Amino acid sequence: MQSNHTEKMSSLGLSAWYGEKQALVNVSISMKANSVTAIIGPSGCGKSTYIRCLNRMHELVPKATVTGQVLLDKEDIYGPGVDPVMIRRRVGMVFQKPNPFPTMSIYDNVAAGLKLTGMRRGKSLDDIVKSSLEQAGLWDEVKYDLKKPGTSVSGGQQQRLCIARAIALQPEVILMDEPCSALDPVATAKIEGLMASLKEKYTVVVVTHNMQQASRVADFTAFLYLGKLIEYDETTKIFENPKEDLTERYITGKFG
């Protein structure tokens, strides 16, 4: 399918712990530029832990540790002297529950990343806010309400606002941790459509427990089970012709 993509990000032998409890065992996945990679698996399989390792959010949990490598443009983000804060500016994240800043307006929510990190790239803030909201497919719905609180819009709109907030920093990779699990089907469809357009500019990694969603949006799919990578391939292969018995049993709904 799209095997001509170059690699944007990859994990090599990535293991992660919460204190004594190991959540990821030796996971190696290669994520291609300008594609959507889905991470699927049953609850507790480590999929959220996995993508939280990709922007070094995992280590914010007390006693959480990581071993192995995560390469972003061939450079190890866990290497010595790498500032996790700078990594998070290059690798944006959207969370399971929409979490716009309640004290800020829609406009300020989108501008928050740039304002709070002191980054302003040439263009005026107004332009960046507008283009971010456009890319998130939200501009037409909120263009007259930019001064309203970020929490005043619907759940689906809040989630797209959070996507716009992440886009405003012009990251290279966007991580989405079950971005639709708190949303209704209509809002979900919008976010899924968005992923397809976002991959033209960004590399998208999405965690989902919804297999249909993975098959709809992802170019590549990784199946995790009990912290281990069971299978990783092009989405069509995973869903139509999986190599592993476990993968087949999961996607046919025999367990999970």
Next chain:
Amino acid sequence: MNSYRVRKFKDRTFSILGLVCVIVAVLPLGSILLEVVVRGAPIISWNFLTQTPGAEGQTVGGIGPSIQGSLILIGLTSLIGIPIGIMSGVFLAEYGDNKYASLMRLFNDVLTEFPSIVAGVTVFLAFVLYFGHFSPLAGSLALSFILIPIVARTTEESIKLVPNSLREASAALGVRRWRTTVSIVIAAAKAGLITGSLLAVARIAGETAPLIMTVLGNSYFFQGFGQPIDALPLRIWRDALQPYPDIQAAGWGAAFVLILVVLTINIGVRLATGGRRGSRR
């Protein structure tokens, strides 16, 4: 049907019991308030509020210096104590996952329950004796000892109410920790911080004991930061000890004014937070 009646009866009984307890709790408060209003309100006049006290045995005069002194003390104490209190509360809530912070939290709790006269004696020994005079600064310092732990406590509690998802959202944008604390967490907890600070100010407005050995009291208006100053609670205390009925009446008047000041601050809290105490946003 019978069990329904039994349940209904139990329900009624507990409702009534609860109501009785509320009345028992409010009764003494109400009677104090009523007493102060009945005895204190009649004496209030423009002269009473603005004049200095008269000589003993002659005219009663006013409580002007006490009001002025109380306002100066409240202002100075807020200036010293609120920033320190808020910063310690923020530290305890955001960076308080270690031994030092646990120790600090313990001391803070002890300080909250401290007899307030001890704050006065401490400042007397360390500050008043050293500089050789009573002063508004000494008084504010003593009051700060009472204010800081309260503000720190309420700040810590309101900061902890800020959902962690906001800290994560900010961190994921590549925002530095301190910046997240200042611009996201404190902003979200603002109403709680204002409430806590104002309630602490209301509390110290009525403190008498720490002032006795630090500001001493004065019959004249403010005379400088190196001179004794008066305060409403001090005035009430002194007037109540006097044998003259008209001076005792002036004490009631001062008490009435003090209650009004505290009430005003409490109403301020309600307005500042839109009627929700310690609310999340």
